[in-house]
Each structure stands twice: as C-alpha cells, then as structure tokens.
Amino acid sequence: MKTRTGPEEALRCSFCHKSQDAVAKLISSPSDYPRAYICDECVAVCNSILEDDRGDAHPATTAGHLPKPQEVKNFLDDYVIGQDQTKKKLAVAVYIGYFGAGAGILMLALFAVMGMENIHTMNAYKTLLASCANGVAVVTFMIAGAVVWPHAILMIVGAALGGYYGAWYAQKLDQSTVRWLVTGIGAAMSAYFFWRG
Numbered sequence: 001m002k003t004r005t006g007p008e009e010a011l012r013c014s015f016c017h018k019s020q021d022a023v024a025k026l027i028s029s030p031s032d033y034p035r036a037y038i039c040d041e042c043v044a045v046c047n048s049i050l051e052d053d054r055g056d057a058h059p060a061t062t063a064g065h066l067p068k069p070q071e072v073k074n075f076l077d078d079y080v081i082g083q084d085q086t087k088k089k090l091a092v093a094v095y096i097g098y099f100g101a102g103a104g105i106l107m108l109a110l111f112a113v114m115g116m117e118n119i120h121t122m123n124a125y126k127t128l129l130a131s132c133a134n135g136v137a138v139v140t141f142m143i144a145g146a147v148v149w150p151h152a153i154l155m156i157v158g159a160a161l162g163g164y165y166g167a168w169y170a171q172k173l174d175q176s177t178v179r180w181l182v183t184g185i186g187a188a189m190s191a192y193f194f195w196r197g
C-alpha cells in the first residue's frame, strides 16, 4: 500500500469515495482527462456484476457440476432394471455429447478392449459414433439458444478442414505410427485435464 505524506489530500476511489488508506489497493486511470481512481473493493463488485450478466446470457456454461459417465449410469440404474451394457454405452454417449474432450481417444480405447484390431476400422467407427453423439448435442444446444455463432462458425471451418485432411494423412501413415500418436495424445490430454482439475 502506498502512503502519501505530502500536504495533498489523500486520493479517493472515484466510485465509493473511500480514501487510499482505507482500501488495500487504489488503481489510477491511464490518463488525466479527468484523472479517476478505483479501489480493489469496487473492482471486485464490478467483476461480480459482469459475472452475473455472463451467467444470465449462457446458463449452460455456468453449470457447476458435470456428471461423469459413472454418475450418469448410477442415475440410470435408479430407473432402468438390467440392460447394463446399454446403460454404460448410453452414459459414455451422453458424456461425449455434453463435454466431448478426449471422446475419440475414449472410444478407441473401448474398441481395443472390445477386441478390434485394425486402427483404420476403429477410426471409421469412432468418427461415425462421434458424429451421431455430436449431431444430437448440436441440435440440443441450438434449440436451447446456447450457441455462440461467430466462434462456432470458425470452429466448423477448422473442424471440416481437420477432419478431411486428418483422415487423408492417417490413411497414408503406418498403423503402428498412428497407434503411437493416439497413445501419446491421449496421455498428454489426460495429464492436461488432470492438471486443470
């Protein structure tokens, strides 16, 4: 905290008029036309107002808790008797549609466990299933009005290019190279999301 010892009056927050000594931090405007100040408390109040506005505009982005596939399945267990395999697949599909991060890697791992061996076949199934899950999710988000179109359009173009050329290059690559790439990217993403919490 800065303290002034000169003859001048203590600086005050232009919003709440608390003096510099009464607050932890007083921030000055960048220019003198006219010189204004804001204290840390007013910045915090302004931030929470902006936060509330953002919450109203996009309710989907402020959902506090994202259910894991296991939790989705537990929920289904309360309503559906038996059908264990189907409930597990549905839980993974819901996860892919709502969150989606690492979905492709998740499916490739699932196919490998199920006994599939040709990575190109697995990639084809993965793409088909991801298209179905994401297609349903896209329609749901559009109906809910939760799509930010300028960003979405940019991503559509990027995804289309990546999807087309990605498949083209993957076909040219050796199967074991693709396998190692998938394993590496999967491990890196797991580490990233673990670190991000």
Ligand SMILES: [Zn+2]
Pocket: 013, 014, 015, 016, 017, 018, 038, 039, 040, 041, 042
């Ligand atoms: Zn203030």
